[in-house]
Each structure stands twice: as C-alpha cells, then as structure tokens.
Amino acid sequence: MKKSDIKLISNGKRIDGRDLDELRPIEMKVDVIDRANGSAKVRFGDTEAICSVFGPRVLFPKYLQESETGILRCRYNMAPFSVDDRKSPAPDRRSVELSKVIRLCLQPALFLEDFPKVTIDVYIEVLQADGSTRVTGINAASVALADAGVPMKDLVTSCSVGKIDGKLIVDLCGKEDNYGEADMAVAMMPNRKKITLLQMDGILTKEEIMELMDLAVKSCEKIYEKQKKVLKEKYKRVSE
Amino acid sequence: MIGNYALELIQKDKRIDERKFDDFRKIEIKQGIIKNAEGSAQVKLGNTEVMVGVKMNAGNPFSDTPDEGTLMVGAELTPLASPDFESGPPGEDAVELARVVDRGLRESKCIDLKKLCIEEGEKVWCVFVDIHIINHQGNLLDAAALGAIAALLDAKIPKIEKDEIKRGDYEGPLPVNFKPVNVTVCKVGDKFLIDPALEEEGIIDTKLSISARDDDKICSLQKQGSKELDVKDLEKMIDMAMKKSKEIRKMLK
Numbered sequence: 386m387k388k389s390d391i392k393l394i395s396n397g398k399r400i401d402g403r404d405l406d407e408l409r410p411i412e413m414k415v416d417v418i419d420r421a422n423g424s425a426k427v428r429f430g431d432t433e434a435i436c437s438v439f440g441p442r443v444l445f446p447k448y449l450q451e452s453e454t455g456i457l458r459c460r461y462n463m464a465p466f467s468v469d470d471r472k473s474p475a476p477d478r479r480s481v482e483l484s485k486v487i488r489l490c491l492q493p494a495l496f497l498e499d500f501p502k503v504t505i506d507v508y509i510e511v512l513q514a515d516g517s518t519r520v521t522g523i524n525a526a527s528v529a530l531a532d533a534g535v536p537m538k539d540l541v542t543s544c545s546v547g548k549i550d551g552k553l554i555v556d557l558c559g560k561e562d563n564y565g566e567a568d569m570a571v572a573m574m575p576n577r578k579k580i581t582l583l584q585m586d587g588i589l590t591k592e593e594i595m596e597l598m599d600l601a602v603k604s605c606e607k608i609y610e611k612q613k614k615v616l617k618e619k620y621k622r623v624s625e
Numbered sequence: 626m627i628g629n630y631a632l633e634l635i636q637k638d639k640r641i642d643e644r645k646f647d648d649f650r651k652i653e654i655k656q657g658i659i660k661n662a663e664g665s666a667q668v669k670l671g672n673t674e675v676m677v678g679v680k681m682n683a684g685n686p687f688s689d690t691p692d693e694g695t696l697m698v699g700a701e702l703t704p705l706a707s708p709d710f711e712s713g714p715p716g717e718d719a720v721e722l723a724r725v726v727d728r729g730l731r732e733s734k735c736i737d738l739k740k741l742c743i744e745e746g747e748k749v750w751c752v753f754v755d756i757h758i759i760n761h762q763g764n765l766l767d768a769a770a771l772g773a774i775a776a777l778l779d780a781k782i783p784k785i786e787k788d789e790i791k792r793g794d795y796e797g798p799l800p801v802n803f804k805p806v807n808v809t810v811c812k813v814g815d816k817f818l819i820d821p822a823l824e825e826e827g828i829i830d831t832k833l834s835i836s837a838r839d840d841d842k843i844c845s846l847q848k849q850g851s852k853e854l855d856v857k858d859l860e861k862m863i864d865m866a867m868k869k870s871k872e873i874r875k876m877l878k
Contacts, residue, residue, distance in 0.1 A: 579853035
C-alpha cells in the first residue's frame, strides 16, 4: 500500500472512529508476574506491553557496581510475533536506542543515589504492536516500578502525539504512525510538569510542536489518573 | 575537577573557552576528501573531528516502497577518537547517534528517494552514509549531522552500464532538496548553551537535539541526558537552535 492511498481522517473522525484528541481504550493491570518484584501490563487499544521490575538487588558482576549510586538497567524488546512480518529476535538498532531513551526517561523519577552498589532492572516486552509501543512500555514500567516499592518522585506517564492529514492528534495507532506526517513521543512526571522523554520525527512547525506539547500534557494527566487508580486498587485488594 | 571549574564558569555566565553561550566553536567543512567514496566530508567543530562517507550500491527496494531508493546511516565511535571508546560492535551511544542523524535526514526529505529508482520493484540505489568519529572533543551529534548532509551534498550517482556499476564515472550529482541542520541545546542549571566542549559535556543536566530544514520546519527532536526538562524550556530551546541552524546552513554548499 502506498502512502497516498490511505485517508486517515474522514468526517472529523480517525480510521478507528476516534476523535482527534481521544485516547484508545486503556487497560492496566498490576502484579501480573509472580516472580518479579513488581510488574504491570498495559494495553492501549491493540498495543500491549508487559513489564517486570527486579530489584533493587545487588549488582553482579561486582566490577559493574557503582560505590556512590545505584544503577538502572532497561531492556525494551518486541516479541517476534508482535508485528505483521516476524521480527527477528536479535536486538535491532531500534530496540537498542529505545532501551537507552527509556532508561533515561525513568531515571529522573528514582532516587538511585540512595541505593549504592545496587541495580534496578526493568524489562519491557511488547506483546502486540499497533503504534505507540514505547509509550505503552513506559507507562507499564513506571507502574511496575511503583509496584516493586521503588521510591519515586512521581510516576512517569507517557503518550504519543502527532500530525496526520494536517491535523494534530493524540495516541497514534500503527497506521497513523506509518502513514502520518509526524509523530512525537512524550513522557513526563505529571505532578512536576517535567519532561523526561521527547522524541519527534516528521515535519512540524514550532507552533505545532508547542500545541502538541499541550495535547500531550493533557493526555498524560488522563493516563496518570489510571496509573494511580490501578496501584491503589492493588493495595485495596491486599488489605481486604 | 575540570568539570566543576566549567560549571562554576557557566554559573558566572562564562565558558571554559571564553565563548558566548550561543557561540559555536570554529566550524570547518571540507568536502570531497575521499576519492573512493561517492561523496565525503570532514567536519571540524573546534578540535572535534568527524569524517563522513557516502557509498552507493544498486540493491533491492523494500517491498512497501518498490519505487524508492534506500537510505542508511551508520556511525562508529572509533577507538582512536577517545580513551572512552572501545572496539567492537556499535554500543547504544553510537546507535543513538546514527539513528538521530538518520531521522534528521530522512524526515527532512532532503533526498527524493523516488529519484533513486533504477527499475521499479527490482533495483534501486541504496545510499549508505557512514559516520566515523576521528577526534572526540564534545558535541559529536551536531558534527556528525553536519558531516552527513555535507557528504550528501558532495555525492554523485555512479554510472551503470549493462547492469554493472562503473565506479569513478558519474551520471550526475545526487539531487538534494533540503539542508537539515542539527543543533543541540544544552541545559545546565537555568542556563542554556550550544556546542558543548568535552569538559562541559560532563556537567550538562539535559539536552535537546533539534534538526531544522531550510523552510524553518523542524524535522526531528531528541531529548538526551539523564535529567528532566521543563515544559516551559521547550520554546526557548527551539528558538535558540533555529537561529543557529540558519547561520550554519549558509556554510553548506
């Protein structure tokens, strides 16, 4: 299919019937993996990511330990069956880059300097991909970190925004990502209004970027409420 | 430590090499330095030095774009450039560098990939842009991105005769429509600066790489660094980058 064959917006609605600033249905579950210290599964429409957190635990081999601070390690991986054409299970350049930016996006929320010689390991698996996989993974990771009891300044909340058919939209699905004009991934600590991840590719003016940033802040606030709710529910369950 | 000294200076609105916050080091661009490459460039930002070569091969197109050539950007942080670089396959820093440069070029549509089709569905030109870091004295990304577009501007399409590439004979220059320029704006405390020297790189809180095109459209953003960024900083950083990228673009031929 060529780019020009696809009409992404008709009658003001997107291909899956959503409004421009509407998020897909979001499902969040916490404590889904027994053996992890913390875990979460997050679904944005057909995009599904699962994340487990191990640690804080002592880091081996010993020479990797930092005497002044703990370290955070992240792995973002897509399952071979998560996409249309089978993805080779070997790490590709995209996952290497995303693992790095996800680590740097979660790090500002943690108090790593309080955990010398220790590691916190975050493993994100994308089980099914339909656009916005990195932000779904970040949302899961942040809930999983909280579930593991890792002290945090704030949750990290993430969403994608972009431009399709000349209109600014929120939460891109796979087709909108592939055939749209621009996409921008944003993660932030909503309570503190601090951006911890910002990536964009596509063609945008400065004004559009500022407008998309506003949209992202508003959407993150909605997702933030869901993250808090699912964590609170867990402890309600435990106390009953 | 020299980093602490650089930080002290920045807090007093000074820099370790006496530049202003919105000054680049001396930029030198040399094109056509490698005879065997279809296009090449050497870029120096002060003592930071990168070399970029463009090679073109005839190959198969991707199945979803049968009538378009392909573009690939690779980067190597060669161990000769810094004691911190090790040999071996590219690590996450090299991969990120290559991918950010790649996005800047690809999204700007600086090369019309449709013009690189030889035979639809069968054969297209595959353009490989390879970035070699020769000397690391800070701000590798801006140097690499500048080298990449300079090398593309220098590139020529080889001649094909009877399905064979005649190296050294050219059909004509590689058509380049836009000149994307990447400028990374760094935040240290509440100060903003560009083109960090190596000593300054260690004390940067966070940085944002902004790639802009001739028509003032922005084609890629990448936040780097381990600390957070204020929402209200964004506009200021973009303005600073756009102003500088215009100046730098004038040096590209």
